[in-house]
Amino acid sequence: MEWWLVLIIIFAGAMALLAVGMPVAFAFIIVNMVGVLVLQGGGRAFHTLTLSMFSSVSTFTLLPVPLFILMGEVLWHSRVAFRAIEVLDKLLGRLPGRLSILTVLSGTVFSSLSGSTMANTAVLGTMLLPDMERRGYRRPMSIGPILASGGLAMMVPPSALAVILAAIAKLSIGRILIAALVPGLIMAVLYMAYILVRCRLQPELTPAYEVRRASLGERLDGVVRHLLPLGLIVFLVTGVIVLGVATPTEAAALGCLGSFVLAAVYRSLTWEVVRKAVGGTVHISVMMMAILVGALGFSQLLAYSGSSRGLLEAVVALPVAPLLLIVAMQGIVLVLGTFMEQIAIMMITMPIYIPIVTSLGYDPIWFGVLMLINLQMALTTPPFGLLLFVLKGVAPADTTMRQIYLAGLPFLACDLVALVVVLLYPDSIGWLVDWVYAK
Structure with missing residues (x-):
């Protein structure tokens, strides 16, 4: 069977299972199993695939995933992270659009503590949107900043999706986390400048x-x-990696320990907080590990079938400038992101x-950082960006999807600027990675 026909059948099978609502992990595991049985006849190939799928997640390099999640869960449920909003509010004074600026700053801080885009958006919407509505803020300056800032959790360490992307692509987790930090901060600055x-120009938007x-x-x-105690947590997670003092796994452990200590110092560490934090961590971690099992098995199936090699040879032989191929690949991701889940896109x-x-x-x-920026953009791209619907769930009842779409578009333009900068100037992120790993 020709490699291109096998590739079409594999992708069609995965897309069909996802279209009927099957969970991402199960959809890819089923495709992997059926594919090996059909292509290799089962037996030893089936046994090898099964072992490699499960051994792929029993590795020390994936330990940061549950540790980062546990750290964020403790800081959320103990409400330690929310103290930062009050402090930032006092520091801003009388800036134009101060609540919108506060949203971006809070979103950046929360991103460095949770790593979850949905949690970030939901919390910002619940805490800040009612006050902005009460103050007479128009929807472009209330909903827009929340949408944009919620997605920053994909870029600012500890990003759970960055860790998953690194695991699927077999890249260095530390390097991808550090490289994603620079465009994440660039995007936050662009949001505030806008x-x-x-x-x-339009002061009536923010009375x-x-x-x-x-x-x-x-x-x-x-x-x-x-603020400084939370800054210490951020340093324990990101700073020690940047300084070359600790590996991502060690940094995750330090951040996790620091979150427990900080919650205890504020007398917010109760058994109920621990129960919720551990329960949430187990639930999310098991889901992510199952997804990784399916993703890594999927890449092996493509290798077994010869599809990877066939597609690679065909693409490399195209008479097209390499940079245009990169742009085309990113364009495909952006289109997929308007109606597919981010993890499913990465797996495919x-x-x-x-x-x-x-x-x-x-x-x-x-390229991995380009993917993260693109996937972050897809979260807020109409018509089916995930964060659009998360925000609709916490917005006032009279908020329409059209208002949400229009509010997010200017911030999508800011994301596009960051994407173009990273695309055309790779050194804009490479310098920090080179500096860290040169030490």
Whole structure:
């Protein structure tokens, strides 16, 4: 059977199972099993695939996944993370669009503590949207910043999806986390710059209101008591990796320990918090590991069938500039992201994309960061971006999907600017990775 026909059948099978609502992990595991039975006749090949699928997740390199999740769960359920919003609110003073700016800053801080885009969006929407509505903020300046900032959790460490992408593509987890940090911060700065400029041009979008001016003592007290301790957690997770002091696994363990200690210091660490945090961690971790089992088995099935090699040779032989191929691959991801789940997209594309990228002479870490930016954009791209519906669930009842779509478009443009910068200037992210790993 020709490789291209096998490839079409494999993808059609996976897409059909996903279309009928089967969970991502089970859909790919079934495709893997059926594919090996049909192509290899079962027996030893089936046994080898089964062993390799499960041994792929019993590795020390994936330990950061449950540790990062546990850290975020403890900080959420103990409500330690929410103290940062109050402090940031006092620090902003009377900036134009201050609540929109506060949303971006809070989203960036929360991203460094949770790594979950859905949790980030839901929390920001629940906590900040009612106040913005009460202050008379128009939807472009209330809903838009929440959508954009919620997606930053995919870029700012500890990003659970970045770890999964690294595992699927067999890339260095530490390198991908560090490389994604730079465009994540660029995007946050672009969001705030856009908010400030638009609020200057259209002040009616964010009506001014009386703000009690916090004294210098109050600001310093908030920073020392609430912001710096959370900053220490961020340092334990990201800083020690950047400084080359610890591996991602060690950093995840330090961050997890720090979250328990901080919750205990604030007297927020109760048995109920521990129960919810551990339960949530087990639930999410098992789901992610099952997904990785299916993803890594899928890449092996493509190798067994010869589809990977056949597609690689066909793509490399195309009379097209390599950079245009990269753009085309990213375009496919963006289109898929408007109606498919992010993890499913990574599972389908990365086993095929990474060999092509490597053969074209590009850095796979750079390509992985492009994928993360693109997937982050897909979360807020109409009509079916996941975060659009998450925000609809916490927005006021009179909020329409059209308002949500329009509010997110300017911030999508900011994401596109960041994507183009990283695409055309790989050194914009490569310098930090090279600096960290040169030490």
